[in-house]
Amino acid sequence: MTELKVGLVGSGGITGVHVPAWLALGAKVTVYSLEGAEELAGRYGLKVAPTLEELLECADIVDICTPTASHSDISLAAIRAGKDIICEKPVARTVAEGTAVLRAARAAGVQIYPGHVVRFFPEYAAAKAAIDAGRLGIPAILRFSRGGAGPLRDWFYDQEQSGGLIMDQMIHDLDQARWLAGEVTQVYAIQHPATAAGKTPRTVSAHVTLTHHSGAISHIQGVWGPATMEFRTSFDLAGDAGSLHFDSAADASVVSNLGQHNEASYLPAATGAESPYLTQIREFAAAISGGPAPRVSFDDGLVALALAEAANESLRSGQAVPFAAPQVAAAQSSTR
Amino acid sequence: MTGPTTAPRLKVALLSFAHTHAHSYLRHLCARDDVELLTADPEGAAASDAGPRGAEFAADYGVRYVDSYEEALAWQPQAVIICAENSRHLELVRKAAAVGADILCEKPLATSAIDAKSAVDASDAAAVQLMIAFPVRFSPAYRELKERVRAGQLGDVLSVVGTNNGWMPTDRSWFTDPELAGGGALVDHVVHCADLLDDLLGLPVLSVRAVTNRILHADTGVRVETGGMVNLTYDGGIIATIDCSWSQPASAPTWGGLTLQVTGTKGSIKIDPFASHVGGYDSRGALWLPFGADLDALMLERFLDMVQTGDMTGADGRGGLRTVQIVNAAQESARTGQPVRLRSEERTVRTLREQAQEQVH
Numbered sequence: 104m105t106e107l108k109v110g111l112v113g114s115g116g117i118t119g120v121h122v123p124a125w126l127a128l129g130a131k132v133t134v135y136s137l138e139g140a141e142e143l144a145g146r147y148g149l150k151v152a153p154t155l156e157e158l159l160e161c162a163d164i165v166d167i168c169t170p171t172a173s174h175s176d177i178s179l180a181a182i183r184a185g186k187d188i189i190c191e192k193p194v195a196r197t198v199a200e201g202t203a204v205l206r207a208a209r210a211a212g213v214q215i216y217p218g219h220v221v222r223f224f225p226e227y228a229a230a231k232a233a234i235d236a237g238r239l240g241i242p243a244i245l246r247f248s249r250g251g252a253g254p255l256r257d258w259f260y261d262q263e264q265s266g267g268l269i270m271d272q273m274i275h276d277l278d279q280a281r282w283l284a285g286e287v288t289q290v291y292a293i294q295h296p297a298t299a300a301g302k303t304p305r306t307v308s309a310h311v312t313l314t315h316h317s318g319a320i321s322h323i324q325g326v327w328g329p330a331t332m333e334f335r336t337s338f339d340l341a342g343d344a345g346s347l348h349f350d351s352a353a354d355a356s357v358v359s360n361l362g363q364h365n366e367a368s369y370l371p372a373a374t375g376a377e378s379p380y381l382t383q384i385r386e387f388a389a390a391i392s393g394g395p396a397p398r399v400s401f402d403d404g405l406v407a408l409a410l411a412e413a414a415n416e417s418l419r420s421g422q423a424v425p426f427a428a429p430q431v432a433a434a435q436s437s438t439r
Numbered sequence: 440m441t442g443p444t445t446a447p448r449l450k451v452a453l454l455s456f457a458h459t460h461a462h463s464y465l466r467h468l469c470a471r472d473d474v475e476l477l478t479a480d481p482e483g484a485a486a487s488d489a490g491p492r493g494a495e496f497a498a499d500y501g502v503r504y505v506d507s508y509e510e511a512l513a514w515q516p517q518a519v520i521i522c523a524e525n526s527r528h529l530e531l532v533r534k535a536a537a538v539g540a541d542i543l544c545e546k547p548l549a550t551s552a553i554d555a556k557s558a559v560d561a562s563d564a565a566a567v568q569l570m571i572a573f574p575v576r577f578s579p580a581y582r583e584l585k586e587r588v589r590a591g592q593l594g595d596v597l598s599v600v601g602t603n604n605g606w607m608p609t610d611r612s613w614f615t616d617p618e619l620a621g622g623g624a625l626v627d628h629v630v631h632c633a634d635l636l637d638d639l640l641g642l643p644v645l646s647v648r649a650v651t652n653r654i655l656h657a658d659t660g661v662r663v664e665t666g667g668m669v670n671l672t673y674d675g676g677i678i679a680t681i682d683c684s685w686s687q688p689a690s691a692p693t694w695g696g697l698t699l700q701v702t703g704t705k706g707s708i709k710i711d712p713f714a715s716h717v718g719g720y721d722s723r724g725a726l727w728l729p730f731g732a733d734l735d736a737l738m739l740e741r742f743l744d745m746v747q748t749g750d751m752t753g754a755d756g757r758g759g760l761r762t763v764q765i766v767n768a769a770q771e772s773a774r775t776g777q778p779v780r781l782r783s784e785e786r787t788v789r790t791l792r793e794q795a796q797e798q799v800h
Contacts, residue, residue, distance in 0.1 A: 243654035244666045244684045248600065250702065289776065291648055293670055293678040295597050306704040308598035310680045312668050318652045320668045322680055324600050326702050341604075341666075341686035343655050423648065423776050 106131060107388060110162025110186070112155065112177055113169035114139030115256065117191055117218075121166055122147050124381040128388060133161050136169075159184040164391055166384075167191060170258045171265050175200035178215065182207045187391045188215040189384065193274050194404035196266060198412055198429055201405045205431045208401070216387045216397055217404025221275040222282060223379040223386070226349045230340060233347060234283055240344025242284045242319045247276035250326025251334030253305055259327075262301040268294065268309050269418075270411035273325035277414070278399075278407040280313050280321035283340065289314035291423040292414035303327075311414045405429055448475040449743060452516035454508055454531050455523035456480040456496045458545045459610050460572065463735045464520055465500045474743070476502045479511040482523070487612050512538045518746045519543070524619040525626065526550045532558040536565035541746045543570045543739075547630045547766060548759035550621025555763040559756040568749075569756030570742050573634045574734035575697055577741065578712035584701065585639055593703025596640065599679040601632030605695025607656045607665060607685040615661050623663025625651060625769050628683035630762040631697055636671070636679055637758055639701075644761075646672040648778035649769035655686055669769045670778075692718075692727035 107130035111118060114136035125132050126147065133150040134140045135158035144151045152158035155177070159165065165181040167174055167190040175195040181188050182204070194217045195201035208215045221227050234242060249272060258264040265271045269292060281287060294309035306328055313321040326332070337350040386397040406428045417424045451474050453464060468474050483492025490496075497504035505511050512519075512534055519535035521528055521544040529549050535542050542562060548571050549555040562569035575581055588596065608614035608627065620626055633644075651664035666684040673679065687695035696713040715731040744750070768779040 241654050243652060244668070244682065244686050246600075246602070246682060248700070250707075289650075291650075291670060291778070293648075293672055295676045295678045297676065306594075306597065308678065308702050310598060310600070310670055310678055312648070312650055312670055312680070314650050318654055320650050320652055320666060322600075322668050322682060324598065324680070324700075326598070326707070328702065328707065329594075329705055332706060339602075341655065341684060341688075343657060345688050345690070346686060421646075421778065423778070 105392075108161060108163045109133070110135065110152065110158040110165045111149070112136065112158065112165060112167050114143040115168060115170075116254070118143055118168045120378060120380040121168060121384065122149070124378060124384040125166070127381055128385060130388075133158055155180060159186060162186060164189065164388070171271065172196040172263060175204050178204045179207055182211045182213050182215075185211060185213060187213050189218060189387050190215060190401075190404075191218040192278075192404060193266060193270055193408045193411065194401060195408060196264075198405065198409045201408050202429060202431055205401055205405060214391050215401045216390070217399060217401050217407075218383065219275065219278045219399045219404055219407065220379055220383050221279055222399050223383040225379070226354075227279060227338070230338065230347050230349070231283060234340070234342070238345055239340060239342030239347060241317065242340060242342045244341045245280055245284055245319065245321040246323075246337075246339040247279055247321065248324040248326075248335070248337045249273065249276055250308075250324070250328055250332065252330045252332050253307075253327030260303045260305065262298055262303060265303075266411060266415065267298055267303040268307050268325050268327055269311060269414045270408070272327065273309060273311060273323050273414070274407050274411045276323040276325070277311065277313070277410040278403065279338070280315075280323065281406060281410070282403075284315045284317060284319040284321055286316045286428060287313045287410060287426045288316050289423050290410060290413040290417055290426050292417040294418055298418070309414075309418075313410070402431065405431070446473065448473055449518060449746065450475050450477070450514065450516040451518045451520065451743075452476075452511045452514065452535075452540070453478045453520045453522060454480075454511060454535070455521065455527070456483055456492050457486065457524045457527075457611060457613060458522040460545060460735070461496070461522040464522065464739060465502060467733075467736050467739050469500055469502065471743075477505065477511050477514050477516065478502050479505050479508050481507050482527075488610070490610065508534055512540070516540050518743065521545055524613045524616075525621045526619050529554040529558050532569065533561045536561045536567050539565060539567060541568040541570075541742075543572060543742045544759070545572050546634075546759070547571075547621070547626060547763050548756065549763055550626065552760065552764045552767045555760040559760050562756055568745055569759070570745065571634070571756065571759035571762075572738065573631060574738040575631055575635060575712055576638060577732070577734050577737035578710075579732055580710040580712040581635060581699075584699065584708055584710045587708060588639060588701060588703075592705065593701060593708060594705030596677050596701060596703045598677065598702050599636060600682075600700045601636065601679060601698065602682045603628040603631050603695075603697045604682060604684050604686045606687045606689060606691070607659075607661070615663050617663050620663065622766070622770060623651075623661070623667075624665055624683045624685045625649065625667045625669070625773070626766055627685070629667070629669055629681050629766050629769060632681040632683075632699065633671075633762040633765045634758060635699060636673075637761055640673055640677060642673040642675060642677065644671050644765055644781055645674055646778045646780050647765055647768035647772055649772040650776075651773040655684065664773070667769070667773070669765075671765070690724070692725040693729065
């Protein structure tokens, strides 16, 4: 593999796991960010690009780690520059924007992958492998939960910027539900307290129920809790031949009692031997270098985004919302 | 617990052995020397199940048996325990109320809100007590949860995920009979969590949305839903979901369980009242040796105390009615796909005065 030249856009929380992954792959990383670029560059020994244009000039792969609402504009700029892209989830703030990005990427013949990293967490990958091997039979009832301290930065609570709890956080499990139980036909969502005047409350919980084409039912709980809440994820999957259960709070490979307060963290503790962010970025980088297609496509990210949009629509209307995955026809000018 | 043997014993009639909890109740009642028991199971002979019913069932416990409800009630019991099929509860509540007996009825109170309301009305008219068998209310884990929530340790409650998953009941065929049971997993398992939430939150449910399926156990030709997910919105906005599915695989070493995960603005608590066990393996697979409080025993003790003292705290037929209303709304929602708002005349709102009285207790 030739040396990877990566242009990182943004300097927020997720870059703290992306940058070490790139460095582990031997990549040369340049960062551009409206704020925090110098600090991040200093911590990891990166170069700083003063403008997005200069970043695009020195990069082969663009890694977009900015607030959600900026994803599509930055993606389109990178596509115009002919760069391959890794974009954090959600792939865009709206399905319309995400669809435009996908069309543009196909027309330009660049590769673009979404940061749906939960597919790379070993516990979820193990469940997927077991279901694919038929060990559960036909999936019937699936429950997912994800919660912890709410994110620190204000933009997460601005509906225009993030799409709220469901679009920012629960989109991970919307993607998991579809990955494990197939396409979705109906979405129903409830949240408390409600998002009002475009602001998601600082402590908030939402429940989303999905009906799958197969008849399977998925339930997803999301929580942005108080600063003291430890991050925790769980899943309980039942099929007609068996069941699977995982709870990060019960994952006991290390049990410590050190007489100190636990540092609440927004990001989950990785349970595997390798950072799932590294697994993800390696798989994307290999695909960009001509390797096999990764386990998640931008199209998957777009469907997850559409599920989040449908859930937000259900919150607004109070009704269950019929769902069909957005179809983006392959561009005729795609030459790749 | 047990009074002096010279005191008059409490006359308790147990009607029907259709529900297998009759085993547990008889075992506990037989152990009390302050209780005089009479049983009747006239429909037992016609039941299609292989297990013993009727006089044979009673003989296993060495308890007196008569072959008609009329005969059992003519004995003038002070307390009646109803273990009939769900759709037969109302008829027996009416008969027991008519002889002035206080009643412990298996859950759900009835298969329709109309029947449940009639049962409450019958007990009100006869001025007898009507308690519904919700044993998890008596679990120490639930009591601790309630104390912590009421003490404000969670801040404001945001959401609850409740699960009541178990084996598909196969020990009695009526559990999966649409007429006798009134439905499947929705009827069997929603009411336990709904009752705990009713007690914990003290709030009326405004909206119910449910999805069901029949993927689990489809090979058995089951005619009722085996999987279900019910979303509830309470007055004031608190959201809850109840997974009522019969999703415990037959190969599992224990029947299933019930959990509540309560999340608030200051933190969260999860309770799993049936979690206590010693685990292991034998030559046939995993072992599960449960231990902890015997919830049926605690519930029966409370019921018999109520009969003796007249103190109704904590268990009334109206709570049973509210949970049946939720089940009915869930069934309607599962048919239409859309949320069902509980109609105002069905919404049994507790007055602030009632809630304040509850706080005092």
